[in-house]
Amino acid sequence: MSAILTYLPHLLQGLLVTLQVAAGSFVIGLLIAIVAVFGWNFGPRPLRWFISGYVTVVRGLPELLIIFLVFYGGTVLLSGAFGTYVEVNALTAGICALSVVAGAYLTEILRGALLTVPQGQWEAATSLGLSRMTAFRDVVLPQMLAYAVPGLGNQWLVILKESALVSIIGLEELMRKGVIAAGATHSPMTFYLTVGALYVAITGVSTLIIGAADRRAARGR
Amino acid sequence: MSPDIFIKATPIVLQGLQLTLIITICSFVLGQILALPLGLARQANSPLLRWPAATYTFLIRGSPLLVQLFIIYYGLGQIPAVRNSILWPILREPLYCGIIAIALNSAAYMAEVVAGALKRVPKGQTEACISLGISRRHRFTDVLLPQVYRELLPNIGNEIILVLKSSSLASAITIMEITGVARAFTARTFAPFEVFITAGILYLAIGFAFTFLFRLLERRYGITGTRTPAPEASA
Amino acid sequence: MKTLALSSLLACLLAGTAMADTLRVGTSADFPPWESVNEAGDVIGFDRDVIDEVCKRIEAECNVANQAFDGLLPALQVGKFDMVISGMSITEERAEQVDFSNAYAEPPYRFAVAAGSDLAKTEKREDLEAALEGKVIGVQTGSTHEAVVRAHLPKSEPRLYERNEQIADDLNAGRIDAGLLEQSVWEQLMEAREGQLSLTGPLLSSADYAEFGNGTAIAMRKGSDDLKKRVDEAVASMLADGKIAELSNKWFGYDLSYKAK
Structure with a gap:
């Protein structure tokens, strides 16, 4: 018990890094997905092929492999490309890899949500003289996001849990802090259970917030 | 990137193929078997069944698979009582620990999906069966289960892909499946790109094969027009 | 005006040569007693003392930076570091990528x-x-x-x-x-x-x-022949006058200095 108290500040520090990784990946992933959905609807055919290729390939690969590829491969590739050392540290690699993964799943979620926005909304917006770009940004996108709240919330939970994989490339987030504490105190069970409980706590709180957000979003649709 | 290393990497990455397939198939089957009683318990009338099942799925779905894997492998291994128990011959082996952890994880996600499908079965069916004099057992095995599983075929096909991806985590507990051998090879050759890309292509090929297999099953047994939304990823 | 420009150019050149003697050293400080990070955040350990002494003997200023072991040699190759000291054994595979100094230690x-x-x-x-x-x-x-x-x-x-x-x-x-x-x-x-x-x-x-491997050594970028020559001389003198043995006894409690075969 005293071992937990000694290491709790470290674990909480790790928890902050976990939240950073998850939030960073979620936001970047969402931006990727919005661009992808826009491209899917308005882009030329090769772009649509590219987007559906991206979604299919990423969804078929283990997240851990993508993290390894970005972390180990990224440094070699970028340094070669720029001719000078470009550091891809564990935090950057983790956020990049998880953003790419989240982007693929979020594209699917947004594509589904877009279908539920009534066609009439497009027609109404364009007949009012809005350009397709403006109609998308001001009329369709907000509604699409409101419909997507449960899916987005779910993806947030997935990213929170996936972020534990970044510990394997050495980033000192919650999981890694737990592994270090387990090694130092020689009591792995205590620390892995504590780490597990902390994850359950943040996913539990997230679930409550998502539920509230969904009820709020439901008012507008 | 050099083509030589791609050629060199292929046989090495293939060394992990067998273990990846073993873990994926065993965890998937075990997970499906466990998911049915769990799903039924989630939908049961008795709170004595409902609450433990709900707690189980909440805890498993609320924490990362990697943590669960470490609890089962490194955590249990350090408890003398576990080492002296009859379960030790199983828990001693990293492969079995990996299969058990991934199966328990997959079962929790799948149980929610099964519970959802059970909920959607119209209440009138029970009454119809009773009035036709069909026994409780046959109502379950011949009426309820076939409906539920035919409806869930797309979800089950999706789940095996998620389990395949989860199997890569087994490398964290010393199992040399595809990701494990790829990483070990990288540490020796400093050629990460070629090796991980080769591994990625292999995963896509296995995933494609599983998807193809389930498409066939769906065409043969599936119910058209009742595709349920995909379950969340079990990472 | 011209003199000013010339003299500032000269100053830059001089600064440039002075800069060349500030060497960047990479290590992965997670391997005590070879190297670890103390509570103040400084890299300490056997390797730290060895590289400080090497730098003293080659009359260079050294900045030690800590990063993951995996990335040390790639970082060295692309110029982030000039030297890497991290309890690293000389192996053929590594020697294809970088140059090694003479071995300074050989742990059992x-x-x-x-x-x-x-x-x-x-x-x-x-x-x-x-x-x-x-x-x-x-x-x-x-x-x-x-x-x-x-x-x-x-x-x-x-x-x-x-x-x-x-x-x-x-x-x-x-x-x-x-x-x-x-x-x-x-x-x-x-x-x-x-x-x-x-x-x-x-x-x-x-x-x-x-x-x-053939002992533990300091890694340098391929082609840094001048630096390698100076480091080799420093390592040889530290082995000869017992400095390595002294540091080894301080950190390990026994002598693991490299014995030529």
Whole structure:
């Protein structure tokens, strides 16, 4: 018990890094997905092929492999490309890899949500003289996001849990802090259970917030 | 990137193929078997069944698979009582620990999906069966289960892909499946790109094969027009 | 105006030459007593003292930076560092990528088993090799120990771990039969696990298994011949006047300075 108290500040520090990784990946992933959905609807055919290729390939690969590829491969590739050392540290690699993964799943979620926005909304917006770009940004996108709240919330939970994989490339987030504490105190069970409980706590709180957000979003649709 | 290393990497990455397939198939089957009683318990009338099942799925779905894997492998291994128990011959082996952890994880996600499908079965069916004099057992095995599983075929096909991806985590507990051998090879050759890309292509090929297999099953047994939304990823 | 421009140009050039003698050193400070980070955040350890002395003898200023072991050699190759010192053994694969100084140390390696294991009382290397046939041996991924097991114990199964303490815990749990690590690493692990493990067989070196590499050395970018010459001279003088032995005794409690073969 005293071992937990000694290491709790470290674990909480790790928890902050976990939240950073998850939030960073979620936001970047969402931006990727919005661009992808826009491209899917308005882009030329090769772009649509590219987007559906991206979604299919990423969804078929283990997240851990993508993290390894970005972390180990990224440094070699970028340094070669720029001719000078470009550091891809564990935090950057983790956020990049998880953003790419989240982007693929979020594209699917947004594509589904877009279908539920009534066609009439497009027609109404364009007949009012809005350009397709403006109609998308001001009329369709907000509604699409409101419909997507449960899916987005779910993806947030997935990213929170996936972020534990970044510990394997050495980033000192919650999981890694737990592994270090387990090694130092020689009591792995205590620390892995504590780490597990902390994850359950943040996913539990997230679930409550998502539920509230969904009820709020439901008012507008 | 050099083509030589791609050629060199292929046989090495293939060394992990067998273990990846073993873990994926065993965890998937075990997970499906466990998911049915769990799903039924989630939908049961008795709170004595409902609450433990709900707690189980909440805890498993609320924490990362990697943590669960470490609890089962490194955590249990350090408890003398576990080492002296009859379960030790199983828990001693990293492969079995990996299969058990991934199966328990997959079962929790799948149980929610099964519970959802059970909920959607119209209440009138029970009454119809009773009035036709069909026994409780046959109502379950011949009426309820076939409906539920035919409806869930797309979800089950999706789940095996998620389990395949989860199997890569087994490398964290010393199992040399595809990701494990790829990483070990990288540490020796400093050629990460070629090796991980080769591994990625292999995963896509296995995933494609599983998807193809389930498409066939769906065409043969599936119910058209009742595709349920995909379950969340079990990472 | 012209003189000003010229003199500032000259100043820049001079600053440039002065800069050249500030060397950037990379290490992975997670391997005590070789190198670790103290509470103040400074890199300390045997390697730290060695590189400080080397820099003193080649009259250069050195900045030591800490990063993950995996990335040290790539960072060296692309110019982030000028030298890497991180308890790194000279191996053929690494020597294809970078240049190594003369070896400054050669740590002893050792097998360990769970206390009370049948293998615990083996004395001769040949007996231990025979006894390890068909057994599972824990090693760290990508280490020279992994290469040793693959080359010399082909009938044993190497099991690859990320962290040393996981090898110790799985030995204690009975999941693996033996582990192969550096002697100093075992000593640290056994301190925290009283009575659980026991060392077995003789101290091992590259004389027993060539795969351990030709000693521990400082890595430099290929083509930095001038720097290599100066570092080699410094290492040779430190071996000759007993400085390495002194530092080794300070950090390890025994002498692991490199003995020319």
